[in-house]
Amino acid sequence: MPKQLITLIVNGRRTEVAVEPRWTLLEMVREELRLSGSKEGCGTGDCGACSMIVDGRLVTSCLMLATQVDGRDVVTIEGLAKNGRLHPVQQAFIDTGGVQCGFCTPGMIMAAKSLLDRTPSPTLEEVREGLAGNLCRCTGYAKIYEAVMHAANAGK
Amino acid sequence: MRTFEYHAPTSLNEAISLLQEHGEAARPLAGGTDLVVQMKEKATKFAAPSHIVSLLRVPELSGVSFSESEGLRIGAGATMSQVADSPIIRERYRAIAEGAALVGSIQTMNMATVGGNLCNAAPSADIAPPLLAFEAEAVIVGPSGRRKLALEEFFLGPGKTALAADELLAEVRVPLPPPGMGSAYDRHTPRKQMDIAVVGVAAALTMAGERIERARVALGAVAPTPVRAPQAEAALEGQAPSDELFARAADVSAAECSPIADLRGSAEFRRHIVRVMTKRMLREALDRARSG
Numbered sequence: 001m002p003k004q005l006i007t008l009i010v011n012g013r014r015t016e017v018a019v020e021p022r023w024t025l026l027e028m029v030r031e032e033l034r035l036s037g038s039k040e041g042c043g044t045g046d047c048g049a050c051s052m053i054v055d056g057r058l059v060t061s062c063l064m065l066a067t068q069v070d071g072r073d074v075v076t077i078e079g080l081a082k083n084g085r086l087h088p089v090q091q092a093f094i095d096t097g098g099v100q101c102g103f104c105t106p107g108m109i110m111a112a113k114s115l116l117d118r119t120p121s122p123t124l125e126e127v128r129e130g131l132a133g134n135l136c137r138c139t140g141y142a143k144i145y146e147a148v149m150h151a152a153n154a155g156k
Numbered sequence: 157m158r159t160f161e162y163h164a165p166t167s168l169n170e171a172i173s174l175l176q177e178h179g180e181a182a183r184p185l186a187g188g189t190d191l192v193v194q195m196k197e198k199a200t201k202f203a204a205p206s207h208i209v210s211l212l213r214v215p216e217l218s219g220v221s222f223s224e225s226e227g228l229r230i231g232a233g234a235t236m237s238q239v240a241d242s243p244i245i246r247e248r249y250r251a252i253a254e255g256a257a258l259v260g261s262i263q264t265m266n267m268a269t270v271g272g273n274l275c276n277a278a279p280s281a282d283i284a285p286p287l288l289a290f291e292a293e294a295v296i297v298g299p300s301g302r303r304k305l306a307l308e309e310f311f312l313g314p315g316k317t318a319l320a321a322d323e324l325l326a327e328v329r330v331p332l333p334p335p336g337m338g339s340a341y342d343r344h345t346p347r348k349q350m351d352i353a354v355v356g357v358a359a360a361l362t363m364a365g366e367r368i369e370r371a372r373v374a375l376g377a378v379a380p381t382p383v384r385a386p387q388a389e390a391a392l393e394g395q396a397p398s399d400e401l402f403a404r405a406a407d408v409s410a411a412e413c414s415p416i417a418d419l420r421g422s423a424e425f426r427r428h429i430v431r432v433m434t435k436r437m438l439r440e441a442l443d444r445a446r447s448g
Contacts, residue, residue, distance in 0.1 A: 001159040021162035021208070024192070044193045046350065048263060057237070057266040063192045064267065065185070067162045068212055111262065132349035133261020 006070035010035075011079030019066040025059075026050045028066035029076055037077035037106045041135070048134030051107040051114075052076050058114040060133070077106035080113065089113045089151045098147030100138035108134050112148045121152055157195050163209045168216040168297055168326065174209045176299050176322040182207035184324060186233060187267035189260065190276040201315040217271065217326060220245065228330040232271025236283070237262075239270060249330060250444065251286035251339035251358045258282045258343060261350055271325045274310065277317050277381065278352075284311070284382035285358035286341040288374035292330045298323035311381035334370070337362040338444030340437045343376065344429045353377045354420045355429040357409075359437035361392070363445045368392050373405070373434060378413040378426050385409040388434065397442050399435075406434035 003018040010033060019028050029035050029052070038061060041047035045060040052061045053075040080087035089112045092098070099105050108131060115122060115130035122130065127148045136144060165171040175182050183205035185191055194200040211217055217233035222244045230239060230252075239245055239256035246253045259268055259282050273283045274294070287307050294310040296303050299322055307328070310318050319325060333339075339360040345351035356376030362369045371392035373385040388409035395401050415426035 001161060004162065020159070022157040022159050024157075043196060045189055045260070045264060048261065051263060058263050059267050060189075060261075060263045063188045065162070065188065065192070065208075065210075067164065068185075068188070068210060070164070114262070129349065130262060133263045 004067060006067060008069050008071065009073040011075055017066070021065070021067055023066040025052065025054075025061040025064040025066050025069055025074070029061065029074070035076050035078045039103055039106060041103070041107075046133075046135070047104070047107075048111060048131075049104055049107040051110040051134065053110060053114055056117075058111055075110075077110060080109065087113065088154055089116065089148070092147040092151035092154060093144070096143055096147040096150050098140065098143040100136070100140045104134060104136045104138075108136070108144055112144075112151065115148070116152055116155065120155060122148070124149065157192075158198075158204045160205055161207050163207060164213055165209060165211075166213045166215075168214055168324070171209055171211060171214050171324060172297060172299055172322060174207070175324070178207040178209075180321050181205060182209055182321075184209045184211055184275075186211050186269040186272040187235065189264050189268040190272060211271075211324070217324075222248075224332065226329075227332040230270050230328045230330065232269060232274075232325045232327055234270050236260075236265040236268050236270070236273070239283070240265060248333055249286075249290060249339065251289055251341035251360065251441075252283070252330070254341040255282040255284075255286040255356075255358070258341075258353075270328060274307075274328070275317055275319065275325055277311055277313070277315050279314055279379060279381055280353040280356065280377035281382060282341070282343060282353060282356055282376065285356050285374035285376045286339065287328060287330065288382055288384055289339060289341075289358040289360040289372040290330045290333065291372070292328050294318075294325055295327045295329060296323050297326045302326070304329070308384060313380045333360075334362050336364065336369070336445055336448075338441045338446070340440035340444065342433060342437060342440075344433060352420065355415075355426050355433055356382075357430065357433040357437045359434065359441040361397070361438065361441040361445050363397075363442075366396050368395055368397055371405075373409055373438075375409065375413050375430060377420075378415040378430055380414075383413065385412055385434075387412045392438070397438075399439075402435045402438040405438065406431045409434045 041049035
């Protein structure tokens with residue numbers, strides 16, 4: 001199948017990419033744009049390791065076709081740090097030790113950022129719900145929730 | 157994923173023409189949370205599509221709107237998040253908002269659409285029982301125009317709907333709820349989030365003074381399609397609400413459904429849960445009807 005040219009914003013920069021119709025957004029970002037922070041865990045939308053923000057909304061990029069983001073705004077984990085400074089959620093994960101093997105971390109951070117954008121002062125229950133679509137095989141959830149609560153407090 | 161040709165029509169007519177042109181080789185794609193998974197797993201309930209018709213840019217399918225004369229219109233392309241967050245749905249059609257809020261994770265809710273959930277026609281679709289309880293109608297568009305179908309008649313079996321290959325579900329119309337109506341939906345799952353209903357129950361009660369004027373009970377995951385429980389409804393209508401009445405209606409709804417046994421639960425367990433959840437949803441709907 002011939003490639004199709006799409007234009008989108010990735011982490012604030014306008015980008016043109018030639019994509020195969022069967023590529024997912026995740027495949028395009030990792031293989032073509034070489035932004036390998038987002039991970040493929042399950043490939044079926046269950047684990048959240050591939051979470052990105054498209055037009056302000058958290059999505060699992062393994063279930064979105066690359067062609068479907070033509071003309072849209074995509075933020076990946078690589079887009080969170082600004083001017084060499086980590087995003088407060090990233091810093092909170094480091095400060096509280098919310099990272100073990102690290103595979104789920106980019107998705108967790110995207111989900112946490114998206115949650116805090118909607119709900120700046122979440123309860124623990126809201127954090128658990130906001131991250132329900134992100135699995136940590138190391139089961140380090142307690143520290144992850146702590147990191148998100150910490151980031152929320154730091155943002156006050 | 158096998159390769160396919162991707163089409164991004166910008167009107168409903170264009171989308172229908174593409175489906176007509178490519179027939180069974182084409183599949184409409186909305187949020188992708190069911191279809192893309194099936195395509196990746198090579199487990200589509202149909203031949204692997206060689207044409208994908210994306211509905212993302214079809215403006216006629218988007219959005220939620222409401223008027224006092226027309227009631228509620230939910231575009232097939234409205235996402236679960238849009239439905240769950242809609243102030244009018246939360247206020248006047250509470251069970252529908254509750255159903256939408258239970259579909260998967262935040263990520264899933266941001267992608268999955270009402271049309272996709274209905275057209276995938278899983279017996280466990282969380283949006284279906286609440287829509288059945290509100291007597292929603294499916295608005296279907298095809299080459300020869302629009303037709304309306306009661307949502308009950310839209311589902312034909314697991315993964316099967318009344319849609320022809322060149323037709324699309326364009327929107328769902330939900331009548332204005334009468335004054336004095338309360339509704340509720342919940343489901344049973346072993347895990348609170350990210351799970352598929354073992355049983356889902358929606359109830360809607362319309363009170364006239366101290367009597368139940370109209371009762372609607374709809375069940376998910378206990379029959380080949382989402383279904384109404386007409387005998388339970390009949391047992392409730394005209395009666396004064398009480399725990400005994402609700403227990404009786406719950407027994408009737410457990411008896412009239414036809415669950416299967418699978419890894420999520422035995423048929424017997426499902427009937428038991430239907431009984432428990434029907435009582436619970438009736439009580440909730442009654443409380444809401446009374447508190448207006």
